[in-house]
Amino acid sequence: MRYTEWMLEQFPELINEPTAKTFGLIDKAKEQAKLSMRFVGYACTLVAIVIAFIVASFSEDFTNIDFPIVLGVVYGLVYVVLGLIQKRVEQQIIKQKITELMRTKDM
Secondary structure, three states: OOHHHHHHHHOHHHOOOOHHHHHHHHHHHHHHHHHHHHHHHHHHHHHHHHHHHHHHHHHHHHOOOOHHHHHHHHHHHHHHHHHHHHHHHHHHHHHHHHHHHHHHOOO
8 A cells, every 4th residue: 555645635735855864764654553453463374264163054055066175265265255355444444643753743
């Protein structure tokens, strides 16, 4: 995501500021959001594993497809979908951190 474009739309007072200051603010927001983003990543992985096992278990009862094959396919699909959701959540977290930093002007 291009946070600089988003920042200039949300905070027009940054137009006259040096780009180094803008990038510094983005880096600081990413650093502050690392723990939250790591938690989101672990949660998405755990959810993907649980969903894959549940779907694979149920499909084994109703189909002739082997459990490991179904597990792998379902896990891959769920992981991709959750990866996209994870990315959106991480972007929202970073935007929130940038907004907080802009409010406090703590750069």
